[in-house]
Amino acid sequence: MISRRSFLSAASAALASPALLGTAALASAPQTSLRPLARSGAAGAGSVAPKLSLKTLVSQSGLSGQVACAVANVKTGEVLETLDGSAALPPASVAKALTALYALDTLGAGHRFTTRILATGTVSGSSLRGDLILAGGGDPMLNTDHLAQLARALKNAGIREVQGDFKIWDGALPEVHTIDSDQPDHVGYSPAVSGIALNFNRVHFEWKRAGKGWSVNMDARTEKYRPEVSMARMKVARRAVPVYTYAERGGADHWTVANQALGKGGSRWLPVRRPADYAADVFRTMARAHGITLKKPKRIKSLPQAKLLAQHHSPPLDLMLKGMLKYSNNLMAEMIGMAATSKRKGRPRGLKDSAAEMSRWAATKYGASAIRMVDHSGLGEASRVTPNAMLSVLLSAHKTGALKPLLKKVALRDAKGRVIKSHPIKVAAKTGTLNFVSGLGGFMTAPDGSDLALAIFSADTKARARISRAERERPRGGKAWNKKAKRLQQQMIERWGQVYGS
Template identity: 55%
Template sequence: MVQNYSRRGFLTVLAAASAVPAWAAPPGISLRPHTRPSGLHKQAIPAAEALIRKAGLSGQIGFAVANTATGRVLESHEGSLGLPPASVTKSITTLYALEKLGPTHRFRTRLIATGPVENGVLKGDLVLAGGGDPTLDTDALADMARKLKAAGVREVRGQFKVWAGTLPYVGKIDQNQPDHVGYNPSISGLALNFNRVHFEWRRSGKGWGVSMDARSAKYRPDVVVAKMTVKNRQLPVYTYESRGGTDHWTVASGALGNGGSRWLPVRRPDKYAGDVFRTLARAHGIQLKTETITDALPAGTTVVTHQSAVLRDILRLMLKYSTNLSAEMIGLAATRVEDPKAASLVASGQAMTRWARANLGMTQARFVDHSGLGDASRVTAADMVRALDTPVARQQLKPILKQITLRHADGKPNKNHPLKVVAKTGTLNFASALAGYVTATDGSELAFAIFTADQQRRSALGKDDRERPTGSRTWIRKSKRLQQTLLERWGTLYGA
């Protein structure tokens, strides 16, 4: 009969053996510890269903994971269930844009002269022409003003015109968001500072001093196309109205405190850019008339050109910071390569849907935009994993995805976690998504997608409740905890 010894019992046997000269025969019990069966650690891994129950997450959950070396789907739960992909959409937008525009594409913003420049005088109009650059900022406009002076222009006799027609005008990315959230700006072919204006307030006597400016790393010119008035009230915190092409905001005094700031969306990005450029040109002694918006690009000679970084670098930052405006402008630009008349986000989202179905195998996908802010988009976990496991995704998307740091049990970042994850996150109210690649300690690489959403709680939210709805943060934390436990399960179970 095999017996199990405690440490004390083992030492007793050993002492007794040393009291006699020798054993006449080999011992009947091995003094070496038993070898543990291979894969015993994997037998202790909780089942996926147990992890889901433990998460206590309301709503629906869909996930899938596949080995990228074999293409084999290793595990799936409701993999064919279509859920809001949120900002995971930006991963597909990245692949779409890289194919349609190319990784080295650059967006150009130009200053065009419609007449000759004689003795420092432009005898014609000056046109600020947008080229769809989502990264244009005040610093870049200041540099263009400096170059205009260096090109010999001291005076402009004609009009100062602004053209933003390289992309369609879209009033908001998502109509269901509150008016004041900076991540839901307007879109046009000319953007500045991600189409946001900086609102700052400070206590001044019994009231507040307020400013609206187009600040950047070097400059903070005041603007006239966005105005703020403090109102003696508690709620609503903000109201918005467009009058005469100007954004008129009010803010509740009860929400201000002693001081602070935030970015507000701009609804007329063409006038905003023109307003700021006129101020910057004046700093170089060039007086421009108040900007006028033109629907048609005037013919003329380009005197100054500002080029963006290459598209691949812009996309890397878009994925890192999840910039909605960048995704929408780049997605629209990609669509317009083959359909110059595409006039809405919905139409462009439909074009990307067709492309994803044909090129990535996403047979059930439906996109209504390129950022994921619109919650009518639907993607299944199975389709997302299929897209991630394509050669083009592994070669072009994976290298520019953000590294995701997993966490300790107390929620603090664990920079030494044995699993390495690069992925795109996605968050809406009561919706959370994560999709990308996880590398196990043995080097095995898995493509995965995890989508969670409580559609009932989302649909119950009013427009004004969507910035910080009650219960959403707790729900999101539960979803992110489930995401990590699933990744740890897969990394251990499907690694060597």
């Protein structure tokens, strides 16, 4: 999976230049390129005989569960071929392509999210005679560096003392304890959601061997800063399993980790369940580094009349969406999706309410009534989309040119997993992976230059239902099933390239 550090590095680089932002790991699974079946002869297109039907390919794939797909010519809109195109299956992270279109249509490509430092009362000399407020604006890319910049701006404004309270407001979006409650507590791809997020609502846990035990650290690191946090705490427990336990006590996230799972040392990112407290904790540290001492934070439900002291703007939405789709970041999808709903109809009650509004929007705008989403990331297994509905969205999106530039190029590979750089078929699409669920939605350019839209969904819901909550991160048989699904996807793509584009 994409490492947390590489993601944050890419994100920080994007803020300093117009280049693409990065994002923290992980939607539901690692991003992998499509893989073909082993074949005789030279690597390249033509690994699948065009005379083989889609049903035959599915039958020969050995993939359990259900497979459904649809493909169309984007120029004429003609649907060229379908297999159970009206079957409603989980879209997994392919749903993020829909969320991107929803956000662009509602918020606009140039939209930016703003995090503010506000003050009540008056400033006399270097003293603020009133309260200081950290106000979240729904920015899913806010990180520790940005809070450090805001603290520095406060110092540059001449503030050295805050006589009143330090308050934090996260009411721009509803608070959600976890994106998908069926996921294990410790997985970083299902953090809490609220109107303020920091470091994609993940805290860095690091451990090192120290004598007969371990020294542990919880921090909010970026490449530049590593402030320790007090709102997330870790205790090493003498046991083998479970590896992690979680409990919320006294306004803090309390974790334990099994000593037999630690080894000599290592690190991983854990989800944050109290985003506002996390952001406030780190901002207090950054303010203290600039000589400004703040009281313990107090959460507020509404914003009072206040003066703006400093602010931080996110990158423009189109750049954020490109990163969201490339790295399949769940938190970005949920926050951006709920922000779009907030603009359309007011603050949603939660993820399901917001996702239902996006589904209604898709039915109205694209005639795609067979879309039933329970979130904006595709992490929730109850979401359902048919290939025909997704194809309708893709065909319309291709006409406006809004989606394809944001999609990641998907490399086709030979039987040994090597990228075929000279492959005559080019694919730009959104992949999606859950346990025993695989999806692909986007566009391919055939050897003759024809552009096709495609949607492929595969799911073994029975196998998925047998997985316990504790096994959700790495279920037995899940990796092998996914490889078969990816292999079948490439076979279908190569077949369509030969039949409809040569």
